[in-house]
Amino acid sequence: MGEPLVLAIGMVLVIEGLMPLVSPAQWRAAVARIAALRDGQIRFVGLGAVAIGALLIIL
Numbered sequence: 566m567g568e569p570l571v572l573a574i575g576m577v578l579v580i581e582g583l584m585p586l587v588s589p590a591q592w593r594a595a596v597a598r599i600a601a602l603r604d605g606q607i608r609f610v611g612l613g614a615v616a617i618g619a620l621l622i623i624l
Contacts, residue, residue: 585592599607
């Protein structure tokens, strides 16, 4: 069970690192826009990401 978990974490890190690698200025602007959101809005986005991720895992 440990190997698939390490693989999944590695894939997340690769995907998360693509935008700052390819376009650091746009990544910085996106992070600034996210930082300006209210806590409830950020939680809602997080909930949506968790729901979509869980759905993909189930499928």
